[in-house]
Amino acid sequence: MENVLIVGAGPVGLMLACELGLAGARPIVLEKRTEPSELPRANGLGGQIVEFLDHRGLLERFSAGSPFAGRAPGFPFGSVPLRFAGIDDLPLQLLLIQQPRIERLLTERATELGVEIRRGYEVRSLAQDAEGVTLNGGLRARYVVGCDGGRSLVRELAGIGFPGTTDDEPLRLGHFRTDVGVFESPQFDGLEPGWTRTPHGRLLLTSLHPGVLVAGVREKGEPLEGPATIEDFRAAVRRVVGRDLPLGEPIWLSNTVSQARLAERYRVGRVFLAGDAAHLFPAGGSALNVGMTDAANLGWKLAAVLRGRASGGLLDTYESERRPVAERALMQTRAQAVIDQVGGEDGAALRELLTEVFAFEQPLRHLAGLLHDSGVRYGAEPGPHTGSGGSGRGSGSADHPLVGRFAPDLALADGRRLAELMHAGRPVLLDLGGGAALDDDWIDVVRARADDPPADALLIRPDGYVAWAGKDGLAEAAERLFGVPASR
Ligand SMILES: Cc1cc2nc3c(=O)[nH]c(=O)nc-3n(C[C@H](O)[C@H](O)[C@H](O)COP(=O)(O)OP(=O)(O)OC[C@H]3O[C@@H](n4cnc5c(N)ncnc54)[C@H](O)[C@@H]3O)c2cc1C
Known part of the structure; x- marks a missing residue:
């Protein structure tokens, strides 16, 4: 029987593998993809995970070549900017790094620690008894951790509900190879970097790396079916801004929809959930921070129990400590999504008011704390005064x-x-x-x-x-x- 089987070699599964490997617990990571994903999902890490990487001596490796690593100068809170300049003691750090690189570096580290990553292995069934968990009718372990993303089969097979809401504004997203200075082209007149609102939807234009334009289109409607195509993308841009834009050659296109969900439980018996399998946030900036620090919390506890250094009761503190963190992250990302979405004069008034409020130091401190670690103190009642x-x-x-x-x-x-x-x-x-x-x-x-x-x-x-x-x-x-x- 194995010690721990981790389902999913995304950033959270790999982080957990590193923690268990470091503690000598020899986990096995099971991943259905035969090759690592090159999808450019997250563009950065922000919050406590950056400090945690420093605790593991990994920050230098992760920061190498990053366009930005250090104290966050600001944050687009639901499209209203938080400007932290002049407040020097905020904990919130930011590290710009693409998700495929995060996964590559964690894979490298897990391999150095002797962890086996079994690619091309898809989990299809799960059964547990008093001694262990059996996957696909054969592979057995004392514990299984579902780090298998938002559509987690482990969560479903463990009978854990995933209540929440799905946004009614699906997002078409694309990365395009483009000229530096694309915004100076006359076709972009009236469009600034960031989100542009029109009565028909919203258009995102930004550039995170020289020569790469990130564009996104949101329109009200049902979740988008089928593969993303450049024709659909161009048509959506036309509907929203009323003209074609010279976006450049598409590198990558995707259709997605934001969801706000939290697993009813983080643990059933010997099965645990972490990362997107446990929570989905409807606005950016928190998913990897919360997910990878879930892994930091669970890793040492599982290792300590496996080595007989702690009683099984320690494992219950995984949910009691981490769920409040996700609840608070869900609260602030739901608020961000609304601030971002409300249109017309009401939305403009909301954002104008918040811009005024965010000019004061105290709200900035509070929000920086929320973004950093949800402002949660382990063992205290969650809420605005947990500090x-x-x-x-x-x-x-x-x-x-x-x-x-x-x-x-x-x-x-x-x-x-x-x-x-x-x-x-x-x-x-x-x-x-x-x-x-x-x-x-x-x-x-x-x-x-x-x-x-x-x-x-x-x-x-x-x-x-x-x-x-x-x-x-x-x-x-x-x-x-x-x-x-x-x-x-
Ligand atoms: C466009 C976009 C932009 C984003 N930007 C950011 C950002 O800037 N910052 C941020 O923090 N987050 C961001 N996110 C969210 C972030 O990408 C996710 O939170 C993150 O990938 C979650 O990591 P995970 O390891 O929990 O799950 P995943 O990355 O989804 O990994 C799950 C893994 O499990 C595998 N798997 C699934 N089912 C099985 C099975 N049955 N058997 C075996 N393997 C299985 C999958 O193949 C996958 O490799 C973004 C997401 C998107 C879509």
């Missing part, structure tokens, strides 16, 4: 503001940053002068100094979250976190 207070499950010192939060990237006096302590994917007890000690061969104990330390000591989980902070109650906190005594 403070709340008592943490698995927290030793629940009143410490860092407990349940991703650890801040402290600069240590020996020249290291906290992120560098996390490369091995193990729990870290960072003693900042308080004399904290744990006799446990799984937990790396690091003694260091920092200017203005936030606590005497921090117990940091493998996914970078602070499980305990302070002076007292460390052993109990570790036991509560892992469900078994820390000392063995």
Whole structure:
């Protein structure tokens, strides 16, 4: 029997494979495609996943050749710009990188960690019993994770509902090879980069890479059937803006429709869901951040349970911690979709008002937090005030503001940053002068100094979250976190 079978070699399945591989759990990834997908879906990563890649020592690899990597200068929130210039301490980072490159780099990393990626293997059936899960009537594992995308068969076979809504404005999307300065051509008169609204629909024109024009057309109607064609695309442009545009040679065309959905459960017995299989967001910027950090949350927990280092109860915290993150992401992306879609004078008034509100620092901070990690503190009640207070499950010192939060990237006096302590994917007890000690061969104990330390000591989980902070109650906190005594 295998340990873990991961269904789907998209970014989320591959991220999970890397986490399990790092923890020595030897998962197998099953992927129906015989070759990696070259579809240019996501154009970037934003939010906490960027910090997490830094925790794994991967940020340099991912940033190489990126047109932008660093603090997000802004964000198009439902087509109303958020401008973060002048607020230097926002956590939100952005890394422009195309999805096929994300998948290539994660495949490379998973392979380095000894993970098997079995391509051309399509999961068609699933049955589970007390000891394990059987796929396609033969392959067996103790756990199966469905990272098989929005149309997840694993979710369906596990009997998990996926309620939500489908947008009534399907999107035709295309990438076109085009001249630099295409917007100067007279046929583009009156059209600016970004979305243009007309009474017949909306047209997106933007360029993320020199020589490549990204164009999109939204019109009210049913989801689009059949393959995307350039003739249909051109006709849709004509209907929306009333003329033909010299878009250039199509590189790639696709028809899609936004959906807002959240799985009723993230786990049934030994079957888990992560990424698009668990949630679909109707506006951009959050899907990979939430999906890949789902993988970061689940990976170490599965590995710890498989190695007998934690009780099975730890696995329940996957849903209790991650569902609130997706709920908040769903809330803000639904709001973005509406802000973007409402037409006419009502829509113009809404966007004008929000432009005024977004000129203030406090709303900008709040929205940056939502986009970064949904503003969720693990263990606290989800909601707009999760940034403070709340008592943490698995927290030793629940009143410490860092407990349940991703650890801040402290600069240590020996020249290291906290992120560098996390490369091995193990729990870290960072003693900042308080004399904290744990006799446990799984937990790396690091003694260091920092200017203005936030606590005497921090117990940091493998996914970078602070499980305990302070002076007292460390052993109990570790036991509560892992469900078994820390000392063995
Ligand atoms: C046009 C577009 C633009 C986007 N832009 C962004 C963006 O800028 N930022 C962002 O964060 N997100 C963006 N997204 C969303 C992002 O692409 C998805 O959230 C992401 O791909 C989800 O990753 P995943 O690993 O969960 O699922 P997927 O990437 O869908 O991977 C699922 C994998 O499972 C495999 N599979 C499915 N069924 C089976 C089976 N039965 N057996 C075996 N294998 C199976 C599939 O072949 C696939 O490889 C965009 C999406 C689109 C369509």
